[in-house]
Amino acid sequence: MKKIKVGILGATGMVGVEYVDFLINHPWFKISTLSGKKSVGRKYGEAVKALSNVPREVGDLEVIDPDPRKFDADLVFSSLPSEAAREVEREFIDHGFPVISEASAYRMEKDVPLIIPEVNPEHLELIRNQKKNSGGFIVTTPNCTAVGLVLSLKPVLEYYGIKKVVVATYQAITGAGFPGVPSYSILGNVIPYIKKEEEKVSEETKKILGRFNGSSIEYASFPVEASCARVPTIDGHLEAVYVETEREVHLDEAVEIFRRFRGEPQKLSLPTAPREPIIVTEIEDRPQPRLDVDAGSVPGMSIVVGRVRRGESNNVLKYFVLSHNRIRGAAGTAILTAELLTAKGYIG
């Protein structure tokens, strides 16, 4: 099989290098074009040497500017900052590229699927609404904090129904990119604010867990109340989750529904799909970002749930969930989405 050529927008950032890590030995995809605003004209390996050791075959590629006419690609991943994304991604769509974006610019647009492949693959049908003459379209992936939350909520929603979610987060510094958070701000400290994050977690959760009625998404109607904070960890967003359910929760059963959860990527055996999307730890003080962020068969792609317990009411489930913000929360979910699109015939 001939490999699909992929280009990356925003390839020189903290998440950009994660794409490259995943794609270097990918069985279906092959990196053809890398763009990045500040390093145009430099070799890619040189441009990201502070972040990653990139193998020569990719390190020698020249970084180009994000111009669709210069892209030799069947598919484009976008890891652009949101402001840049709005304009640049639009150009790529208009030039006929399938764009898979983790930027927030288009996530909440009516006809744009916001996808976690294990959770709402049926939302991909929205692509048809985009009706581009160009042949281009866009699929988005969620905010890095929403991914872990929503993936863990999916089986809870299916088995128990959800009436309310309250979540507090412990987010790693890489979530803010590079240079990101100044060391003076976070060393020995917690910053209880991340711009627009709480709104994104709430809104995106309701869209992703919404129902596709054949033509549009009917958002989930339960409240999602988030408090987001940055802590001095490198990778891995941890979240303390409180869920009020419609039906009574049984603990052993809850653990089982997490463990047994599988999605379409697992059924299709997509290359980047972890065997278990949700790993449950029973060690009493886990999951911990530094120790568990790479758990599972595809490091960074499984989320880890722990401390599963009931609240004071029988209809309250509480747990902590950890997800790798740069992989499952960004590059990994985008690539898994690309694999799903490929498997379903949207690409290639």
Place this chain on the structure above:
Amino acid sequence: MKKIKVGILGATGMVGVEYVDFLINHPWFKISTLSGKKSVGRKYGEAVKALSNVPREVGDLEVIDPDPRKFDADLVFSSLPSEAAREVEREFIDHGFPVISEASAYRMEKDVPLIIPEVNPEHLELIRNQKKNSGGFIVTTPNCTAVGLVLSLKPVLEYYGIKKVVVATYQAITGAGFPGVPSYSILGNVIPYIKKEEEKVSEETKKILGRFNGSSIEYASFPVEASCARVPTIDGHLEAVYVETEREVHLDEAVEIFRRFRGEPQKLSLPTAPREPIIVTEIEDRPQPRLDVDAGSVPGMSIVVGRVRRGESNNVLKYFVLSHNRIRGAAGTAILTAELLTAKGYIG
């Protein structure tokens, strides 16, 4: 006025040194006896040199073992670990000492007041139920995580009524004492578990916010759902609080009720009472442990509330609260309680 002689049980620990800091220049109290299990016979200054630089007049005191017959004191503070506290504190009570303890051993006993001086001074009347022939009695202060939460909830309860509380914590390492948390466990990490902490936060909150009916405490009846985690900060427990209220919340008003809150210590101008028990910050990314833990007129005694906001419903109030775990959460509240007891004639 002759100063009241105070002894300290567990004086050589991480919180013990905070007592000493506060008491060295105290207008009413004078340190007379210091005990500590592992350093018996050593000079106090030598025993705590890794934790604090203690002035000579206290540094030269010899550390003795916790034997009531050797204590020359009108009042005893206990900073003992819980297991030791149960037996040792009992002995001191039986020997006629008033004991103010931050240990958890007796907090939930029916006739033992669990006090935050600004919140429930009327609970001190429970002392009468202790009816000791010895003249000794015990008053306890809450878990370091409960203090900040409950102090911030008190005005919310008074103005809006409370139906439910969900809280997630970001707790500093000094909350675990010394040597406490190994560096390998917490550096660049979060530990989402602190033994028995969630239970304490829940139960103690309901007792402190309970109603004294003339003979006993009727616990508050709303659920308090806690998720407790340790983060790599030195001092200051931060908490993300979600409260469902009985009446509709108005934001400006909510900020005002926090700001205007005063308790009996402020009315009595107790020496260790901060002018404002609750400081509200309007800087969007505060309170932060490293920057705000010492805010206010008596460093470490005010709590700092920030990011006050409504939830998706009009009856939901959300905020972050920061309290100094070794001062307001331990030594400071115990000393303020001693001042209140003195002002009310229970001691001296």
Place this chain on the structure above:
Amino acid sequence: MKKIKVGILGATGMVGVEYVDFLINHPWFKISTLSGKKSVGRKYGEAVKALSNVPREVGDLEVIDPDPRKFDADLVFSSLPSEAAREVEREFIDHGFPVISEASAYRMEKDVPLIIPEVNPEHLELIRNQKKNSGGFIVTTPNCTAVGLVLSLKPVLEYYGIKKVVVATYQAITGAGFPGVPSYSILGNVIPYIKKEEEKVSEETKKILGRFNGSSIEYASFPVEASCARVPTIDGHLEAVYVETEREVHLDEAVEIFRRFRGEPQKLSLPTAPREPIIVTEIEDRPQPRLDVDAGSVPGMSIVVGRVRRGESNNVLKYFVLSHNRIRGAAGTAILTAELLTAKGYIG
């Protein structure tokens, strides 16, 4: 006595706020003008709220641009980055201002004194060589890493003579200003490189410890070999110092010469002079940045020397020295220099 009006160039940075802290209650000086490139037109308090809580009388001052015609000041402190310093400081000198600068731009110029008030006050006579018709002149203070090293070497040089110095540093993140070092770069890490730092430490040390021969400075001739690294600490540069001496070292004596060292600021009882410029700790694992950075009678102005020991040869002295990089290493030494200039009649 009427207070001397002082202006600050670069007032909104990490060190700028330290100047303000020191000057707010200064007996001789009064802040009149604050400038800072990015915050022109904003209130000072607002501009630095992420770094410091500034009292209202200074917080309400408007930040202006660094234009000498707008400065109402008898004396100007400069905390500018080096590139900006070269041009801006020149303008202020030309407009007749005495400038005390911690920037590196003019430090190594032939006629510019590079001063640590306790070490080389006689170098101030170089000011006469500056022969400005304008009346303006410049005095510089050393790199934050050189200050602690040189202050500790001074008594060693006087008593034992110095043949060689080898030093390795453990420098705090605030030495790089704000935003400075990205958290991703330094969290759980060490960066063994600080641009031009090793050269500065070497050259400045030789100039400051040089001999003023009546018209110019004859540099010290021993080698100073530095290895500079950044570590994840907030304040306090720690240095591992190895000195080969001309005469045999006796340990008890060496400790005494550190302890007894006093300079002109102590003799003149300048307001910001610490009683002991060099504090010697005998605790075996000190000095430590977090615990000792504020030691002494004027917090941040004393350096702390510890682990004083001999090497394998009798002519080798080894020790660790800690100095507060933002105070003794920057704002504090500049202010002490201003006090010395005032006491000697150069200013006011």
Place this chain on the structure above:
Amino acid sequence: MKKIKVGILGATGMVGVEYVDFLINHPWFKISTLSGKKSVGRKYGEAVKALSNVPREVGDLEVIDPDPRKFDADLVFSSLPSEAAREVEREFIDHGFPVISEASAYRMEKDVPLIIPEVNPEHLELIRNQKKNSGGFIVTTPNCTAVGLVLSLKPVLEYYGIKKVVVATYQAITGAGFPGVPSYSILGNVIPYIKKEEEKVSEETKKILGRFNGSSIEYASFPVEASCARVPTIDGHLEAVYVETEREVHLDEAVEIFRRFRGEPQKLSLPTAPREPIIVTEIEDRPQPRLDVDAGSVPGMSIVVGRVRRGESNNVLKYFVLSHNRIRGAAGTAILTAELLTAKGYIG
């Protein structure tokens, strides 16, 4: 080939789990017995769950006490604390076991080889002096800080000759084992003291770089002056090295001699030998512990040298060197030594 059965003394500690990681898929060795003082009777996987996720085949082994009569092994690795090592290792030798120990107890004994396989394999002949009737013998590996230093000094010694070494260290917390350094002591801090470390670095360096004259080791005669400090990093000891050489240093040549250095393990293609024992980085701010500790073909087994530069004299070479303290500095070097012993016929 039948695998050699190995037992581990001190298997449940921070370094113990590194042995297991390396040995699980080892082509020559097979774990047969695990002992550890505090966990006797528990399953190994359970005993170390806070430190490592161990595969089932080893995790199910029962931890036994360190009794030679219970050990089913052809070879014993010892990762015991020094006090315990003196007695326990002696017992194993007396029972006829070959013991490879990273404990300090016997390192400096006259007839005991202290080995870095790339540096002084000829010292293994000292084993003959041990003349045990039992057939048992002991070989030791160096202190974790000495390993990186000595490995980097070896080619310098060969090409330039060495007159003096001054080294300052930035040592990771795992060097102190688990629980090791309390988080309160090291978070945002540096501890400029590690018990007996400076003496070990000095003495061991001279022994390892000493000459085997056919019957004993003649120690190297140059001084080695160390200053050792702990910093808040997880893995990787970084060292700032200053070397005075006998012959003039040329920079490009110095880089080459590091790069070209190979030892007997490389010549013999031992399983755990990295292709390049010394990797030289030319990125200006490297090596960094968090980014480079696992560099090379066998993660943790190569040391990384950077910032290679001359001093003020032509006979001074300066550089930083990074080595993985738990692998090259402990388990890895012990295993590589075992492989060398096996290849040379001492074992099996």
